[in-house]
Amino acid sequence: MGDDSEWMKLPTDQKCEHKVWKARLNGYEEALKLFQRIEDEKSPEWGKYLGLIKKFVTDSNAVAQLKGLEAALAYVENAHVAGKTTGEVVSGVVSKVFNQPKARAKELGTDICLIYIEIEKADVVQEELVKGLDNKNPKIVVACVETIRKALCEFGSKIITLKPIVKVLPKLFESREKAVRDEAKLLAVEIYKWIRDALRPPLQNINSVQLKELEEEWVKLPASAPKQSRFLRSQQDLKAKFEQQQAAGGDEVDGDDEECAQQVDPYELLEAVEILSKVPKDFYEKIEAKKWQERKEALEALESLTKNLKLENGDYGDLVRALKKVIGKDANVMLVTLAAKCLAGLASGLRKKFGTYASHVVPTILEKFKEKKPQVVQALQEAIDAVFLTTSLQNLSEDILAVMDNKNPSIKQQASLFLARSFCHCTPSTLPKSLLKPFCAAFLKQVNDSAPEVRDAAFEALGTAMKVVGEKAVNPFLTDLDKLKLDKIKECADKVELVGGKKVVAEKEKSTSKAQPPVEVPAKPASAPPKKAPAAKPAGPPKKAKPVAAVSAKGKKTSEVKEIVETELSLEVCEEKSAAVLPASCMQMLDSANWKERLASMEEFQRAVEQMDKSEMPCQALVRMLAKKPGWKETNFQVMQMKLHIVGLIAQKGNFSKTSALVVLDGLVDKVGDIKCGVKAKEALTAIGEACSLPWTAEQVVSLAFAQKNPKNQAEALNWLANAMKEFGFSGINVKGFINNVKTALGATNPAVRTAAIALLGVMYLYMGPPLRMFFEDEKPALLAQIDSEFEKMQGQSPPASIRGFSKKGAEDEGEEIEEQEDEGGSGDFMDLLPRTDISEKVTSEMVSKIGDKNWKIRKEGLEEVTAIISEAKFIQPNVGELPMALKGRLNDSNKILVQQTLSILQQIATAMGPALKQHVKNLGIPIITVLGDSKANVRAAALTTLNAWVEQTGMKEWLEGEDLSEELKKENPFLRQEVLAWLAEKLPTLRVVSPDLMFCVPYLYACLEDRNGDVRKKAQDALPTFMMHLSYEKMLKATGKLKPASKDQVVAMLEKARAVMPAKPAGPAKAGPAKAAPSAPPPKASPVSKHLSSQNVLGKKAPVKTSAKDEEDKSGPIFIMIPSGKEQRIKEEKALKVLKWNFLTPRDEYVEQLKNQMSTCLAKWLQDELFHFDFQHHVKAISAMIEHMEDEKEATISCLDLILKWFTLRFFDTNTSVLMKALEYLKLLFSMLSRENYHLNEFEASSFIPYLILKVGEPKDVVRKDVRAILTMLCKVYPASKVFTFLMEGTKSKNSKQRAECLEELGCLIESYGMNVCQPTPAKSLKEIAIHIGDRDTSVRNAALNTVVVVYNVCGDQVFKLIGNLSEKDMSMLEERIKRSAKKTPAAPARQVEERAQRAQPGNSNASLMRKPPPPDEVPNKLNQARAQNAHVEQSPPSITKEFQLDLDMIENDHTRVSELPDLVQHKLDELLEPVMIPEPKMRAVSPQFDDLHNSTASTINFVISQVASGDINASIQALAQLFSMESLAREASMGVLKDLMHGLITLMLDARVEDIEDGQQLIRSVNLLVVRVLEKSDQTNILSALLVLLQDSLISTAGSPKFSELVMKCLWRMIRFLPETIGTINLDRILLDVHNFMKVFPKEKLKQLKSDVPHRTLKTLLHTLCRLTGAKILDHMSMIENKNESELESHLRRVVKHSSNLSGTKSDRGTEKGAIRTDEKMSKAKVSDILSEIFKKIGSKENTKEGLTELYEYKQKYSDADLEPFLRNTSQFFQSYVERGLRMIESEREGKGRTQPSNPVIPQHTTDYVSGSSSVPLNANGEELKPAVYYERLKILRQRHGLENNTKDDDRPPLTSLLSKPSVASSTDMLHSKLTQLKESREHYHQEQSHSHSPSRSSSPATNLDDLKKRLERIKSNRQ
DSSP: OHHHHHHHTSOHHHHTTOSSHHHHHHHHHHHHHHHHHOOOTTOHHHHHTTTTHHHHHTOSSHHHHHHHHHHHHHHHHHOTTGGGGHHHHHHHIIIIITTOSOHHHHHHHHHHHHHHHHTTOHHHHHHHHHHHTTOSOHHHHHHHHHHHHHHHHHHOTTTSOHHHHHHHHHHHHTOSOHHHHHHHHHHHHHHHHHHGGGGTGGGTTSOHHHHHHHHHHHHHSOSSOOOOOSOOGGGHHHHHHHHHHHHHTSOOOOHHHHHHHHHOOHHHHSOOBOOGGGSOTTHHHHHTOSSHHHHHHHHHHHHHHHTSSSBOOOOOHHHHHHHHHHHHHOSOHHHHHHHHHHHHHHHHHHGGGGHHHHHHHHHHHHHHTTOOOHHHHHHHHHHHHHHHTTSOHHHHHHHHHHHTTOSOHHHHHHHHHHHHHHHHTOOTTTSOHHHHHHHHHHHHHHTTOSSHHHHHHHHHHHHHHHHHHOHHHHGGGGTTSOHHHHHHHHHHHHHOOOGGGOOHHHHHHHHHHSOOOTTOOOOOSSSSOOTTHHHHHHHSOOSSOOTTSOOSSSOOOOOOOOOOOOOOOOHHHHHHHHHHHSOHHHHHHTTOSSHHHHHHHHHHHHHHHHHSOGGGOOHHHHHHHHHSTTGGGOOOHHHHHHHHHHHHHHHHHSOOOHHHHHHHHHHHHHHTTOTTTHHHHHHHHHHHHHHHOHHHHHHHHHHHHHHSOOHHHHHHHHHHHHHHHHHHOSTTOOHHHHHHHHHHHHTOSSHHHHHHHHHHHHHHHHHHOGGGGGGGTTSOHHHHHHHHHHHHHHTTOOOOOOOSTTHHHHHHHTHHHHHHTTTSOTTHHHHHHSOOBOOTTTSOHHHHHHHTOSSHHHHHHHHHHHHHHHHHHSSBOSOOTTHHHHHHHHTTOSSHHHHHHHHHHHHHHHHHHGGGGGGGIIIIIHHHHHHTTOSSHHHHHHHHHHHHHHHHHHOSHHHHSSSHHHHHHHSOOHHHHHHHHHHHHHHGGGOSOOOGGGGGGHHHHHHHHTOSSHHHHHHHHHHHHHHHHHHOHHHHHHHGGGSOHHHHHHHHHHHHHHHHTOOOOOOOOOTTGGGTOGGGSOOOOOOHHHHHHHHTTOTTSOOOOOOOHHHHHHHHSOSBOOOTTHHHHHHHHHHTTSSOOSOOSSOOHHHHHHHHHHHHTTBOHHHHHHHTOSSHHHHHHHHHHHHHHHTTTHHHHHHTHHHHHHHHHHHTTOOOHHHHHHHHHHHHHHHHHHHHTTOOOOHHHHHTTHHHHHHHTTOSOHHHHHHHHHHHHHHHHHSOHHHHHHHHHHHTTOSOHHHHHHHHHHHHHHHHHHOGGGSSSOHHHHHHHHHHGGGOSSHHHHHHHHHHHHHHHHHHTTHHHHHHOOOOHHHHHHHHHHHHHHHHHOSSTGGGHHHHHHHHSOGGGHHHHHTOOOOOGGGSOHHHHHHHHHHHSGGGOOSSOOHHHHHHHHHHHHOSSOGGGTHHHHTSOHHHHTGGGGSHHHHHHTTHHHHHHGGGOHHHHHHHHHHHHTOSOHHHHHHHHHHHHHSHHHHTTOOHHHHHHHHHHHHHHHTOGGGGGSTTHHHHHHHHHHHHHHHHHHSOHHHHHHHHHHHHHHHHHOSSSOHHHHHHHHHHHHHHHHHHHHHGGGOOHHHHHHHHHHHHHHSOHHHHHTSSOSHHHHHHHHHHHHHHHHHGGGGGGGOTTOTTGGGOHHHHHHHHHHHHHTTOOTTSOOTTSSSOOOOOOSSOOHHHHHHHHHHHHHHHHSSTTHHHHHHHHHHHHHHOTTOOOHHHHTTSOHHHHHHHHHHHHHHHHHHHHHTTOOOOOOSSOOTHHHHOOSSOOOOBOTTSOBOOHHHHHHHHHHHHHHTTOOOOOOGGGSOOOHHHHSOOOOOOHHHHHHHHHHHHHHHHHHHHHHHTOOOOOOOOSSOOOSHHHHHHHHHHHHHHHO
């Protein structure tokens, strides 16, 4: 017992290791309880047992082992770290548990294995179980098989890899133990459920009895596919779905699983067999033997080897060549059949690896189809079908098309049948239009063939193609067929069964689901053809196109031109047709001897043609009439010009055919060099080019020109062609034809012809690039130098966009083809047009044998011969005979000089062959990569240069397809590996799409990451991010599963690093090709997200990948999904610690994963993909979508709010500014929406968001901090300020000084707005913590802390010193100093809080604190509340126009009946309304005494004034600015940037709601208003105009900005426009036009029109029109600063304005100017007078245009003094009549007063408009200006008169209201202020006369001119008040 008590005291983990079994048993029991109790899967407790779990399961004592297994199971189930123990524990289970007699032990062992699979360790578990199958103990084998079966049954074939299991299955069937065989049988049945017939081939060699038993069992299985019933931890979403299905009845079939079952390929389950070493040694001798029996023996031996279903990769080149020779040349058909079978076996056994040899054997097989014997034909068919599956139709197209014209009908028939069978394997994406077009052209010939079997085969092939790609895609190629043949094709299409026996719909579904590269995505399954088909419709050649336009693999990229075919008409018919449409006189005078009659005839002819309808115009007849005698021999140039003009008209307006063109072209070419008629002739040629296509027209013109001897015509014809190429683009031009003509021209004796030819070459060079020069290398050096200099001029220029012809339509139709060619060089299209030489005949067998000779000198000779052949040919066809195989052998030559020579030949071939080189990539390109492994650096460098030369021609697609590249990386050659990886790292980032086969390279890439060679490791690390950008992080992470644990950890860490630096995919090519004709193509219908993106003009970013219609539908639905109580459930889980609490320093992967899982149920799938994409551009796109949907999905947004906020906290840790700015923009909108909805954040939402937001307040960028502070302000509306205070206090503890400073500033703002109650936990505690920062090392933190304490002082006075506790002497003195300074500036603290906050904010951030809106009134504490309460009572109201007064006035004015309520009006103290008048004086003069004193020293004055600008007192600041801008020389120094910031600040201040709360707020706004006017007048006019344009642009872009802001900026611009006539001389127009250009780039005309308001558009138009009016056509010379002005929308606009300015009539009314008189003709009819007056009175009657109407009426009366207004006034009320008379009087007095003073109103409307809350607002006059108190006084007088309350005041005594209602005009601020004061004072004196209160001194009617007078008047007003 003593021993027992000893171990009883030990801790649990030590008990588990004790040597006494009872101790261990006890330890296991305790451990089991402990494991079940620990809730946190990441608890450190788990780590203690990490090394012990294996001992739990391998315990030597059976009883203890049983308990140990239970504990181990609990551990694996709950511990986060359990995965690390997988290998050792499962190995222990296999060896020590599965051999136990107790069933319970085995059961627990199986459970442990399954739970490991559940925690994502399936690979390791499976590996250990498969190892267990080799154990000698049958019990262990049986248990392992049973566990594997159980795992497969529960987890399915996606998680359990079947290949290694199927591999060992036959061995299990051979076991001597019946139990093992029985268990193997059950396992085979289980596997069959998942993969069906794919299991048959691997089991074909087992015992026939066993196979029969299996067959019987398999038949019994249900037809439906099995479903996964147990799920990995990462598959919880699938689990939920499965449980729902079970609950619903479980009948639903999961489509994914069914598809999975179909996807298993038996080939993948087979082991590859190596046969090359087993080929008989004498095979190659025997195959060449003369006796056919020997050859047969050799082939039979080979056939038995090729019967293996899967072959090991190797070099089969010699074998294939031998078989090819037998097929091609052996006379014995039996041997041909055998060789064909061997070839079929090789192709099906090697699959894609055979692709290298495909292009060598296909031509031979096709040629051999001439054999008639069925068994030969069948064997050849099987061979060619097997070969097709190893390559693509694209690669074989050249060879197939070559035999389609063969004389032998059998070959044609079999080629067509082969294509028909091949098409069955194609999808719309693998059978593009470019490939289908040349095939269809060939089939169209065959459907008319004399041999019926050829016709039938062609019909079958066309029918199959129609079935695959749809009728619409094929029909354009079949326009020449009659209905009978079309019906036959359709009949064949109906009979066709595509691969797998599925109809086309299913095929499309399948093709959608397959992982095709996303170049093209087929459409939704429907009977309609796939997505691309509709695009083909306009592209096809209607009626009669040339069907065999292109026979190359791609088909030429020329857009199909609609060709009108016309038969040639006789002259009589032409005359008859012409007579029907032309006047008789015209017909008679056509051939008159008198030239004047002929001219008159031509004029009639032209008029008739202009009026003719297109369909009725007989083009051929008309042009034949023109060609009628004298025709083109016309001697009078006027008649000739008319004739040529008419030809152009007919070509433009009619259906002009080539037949018609041929009638006139000769004549036109003859006149093209004529001095007088040449221009018209060229115009006519261009019109014919548009009608009949430029390639055809140009060919005719040049051949006609060079058939003549007139050098002038030749030169001008070439000049016309050069210009036409630029206008039409280069599409379809026959380069070969032109080059011959150009060569003729270059040799001409006339210099003009030579010059024109060289100029034409220059234009061709723009489109073709350097290859063009190759044609002229034989020219004389002098001529070549001229050509080169012309080419140099063109270098770097891009070809102009085509503006004529059909290229626009073509671009749209050929879009997909351009996309296919995206990897090719830009000149790829034109390379196809170059004439190429077939050198295959020159590559003789002698030359090939030379290249392969044993003597290196002879090999060298052979290579030199090849070089000579290629140099001579310049451009070669892809068919080069046996050359590729011969050159391939030389790439591994032992003589390195020959290797380098071969590489230079391959480089030469790349340039000579062009894009067709693609078909040689596999057999000749990949061997170049092998040379990169050479030990000599110069050989490697040569190989790399050659490789890049090839890639330039072929693109990367072919190189990455198949396993060839991975096979190269597999070779453990450090040189090869580092070169290949460096090459891939360079090329992959440039690609948009890569083949999924790139995945084959990943295992070898991982091996390279751990290579012994440091350079290889380095290059592998560099290549890692480029692989990841195409394959995705997830796939690459999954691929690490097969690595050893140590390697895996290392590689995963590298993947994480690579993920951070992964490059974004490049943008897609513009869909216009070189002609850049895309603008005409209609844009695809964008999803909401893409719409938003396009509005942001995201250039250079990822091009939107083509999505299927289905995806677009998905994006159109709601993006958030409402889940009832979803948020509550999440909060419960977080409380119960079931999920991780959202609390971290930097977000770990598990947090991101958790959020992703939580969001998956609440978001649309596409949005989730965007939100968790690794590329930041997708995040921006997602946020844009969320902004767009916010208003529509408010409730759903609120239901997911906790998740949304958490996601944004993750974005705060991103380094990308554009994402951060977009996130902050969204958050601002979100919180303002929450505020409107009266939503309050709960604690979980706040605590998981606010701390991370506060991190961002310390961001170095001002713009970010500003947004964050704005969000913090909004937060206080949805979350208690006192709680925000606590978070901010935490923020002050940060190490980031900027964050501390900003948090302290924010605390000050909270205390200022909400009082001391906001301080948590108590004011004393929080103040002590704040005060600590007064001693901070950082100045900004100290200042912020001091400012915050000063705010507290302003709220609670001296009590602050008690609250802050003990401070050091230094800190205390700083604080006291700061308090003193603040006391001087703000004597009335509570009333001036906003100004103090302005003082506290740093100068650069002043707007941030002013942007805040005040809190709701009920939360504002003490003094401020009292002040507001007082304001509510009119009797005690401060001087301002109150809302109450305004509402009453409006009500009474509209309702004439309520007389009884009128006495209330008299209660108001009108003198108080006029009070604001006394305030402006101190605003303008506070600084002036010092200013005057310092005036003698300019520098000190300026310094003083500038120091005042930075003052905390806003009044002093405004005044200092006013003084700065009153000195013109100083004001003009202000730069554009400074002015922009200043205007932004001033306008923002005017729009700030809190200004109204300040005492004298209205006066402050007026002062700012005056300052704005002064800035506009005095600044450098260029800078201020520029600043306003940029400000307008920014305000329109910003979604969060106030529309009022833009409105005020535009008002400033209008004012500047009015100044323009005086200031135009001082303005730098080039800069202004550059700013307008930039504005129009951001806001093109269409986008500008889409804005809610049309004012920005009108403003811009007015500015440009005014500039044009003032400068005329010279404005176009001021565009020097604009790059690419031809592309500028501005230039075209200005040209339009300048062009039409001369047509503008002078009768337009100038309503915007000072004298807006209506200019009409002196003699107006009475009706017109009546109309004008009606219009004017209508305006007077409308609220908006009253002022304008009165002005027009006044001017009308001035002009027509005798006009009678009586009829118009007769039916109106007395009030209206007196209103009109009074208005006219006011205008009269205003006009008279203008000579003396020009009172100026500020340009910006008074601020009261924006800030009177409630439904009504202060009325404005016609100019949008606030009506002043005097106007109210006037209105009141009118009301009093109407109700008999007014004493008889004469109209003459009324104060003139001119300046109050006049438009703003230029005046000095002193005059302006004075005029206002005068008016207000006069109004007030009238009132005082009534009250007999005051004795005002007599006032002068003319205004005073100096400020002293003004001061006296103000003093008087003050004394009156007292």
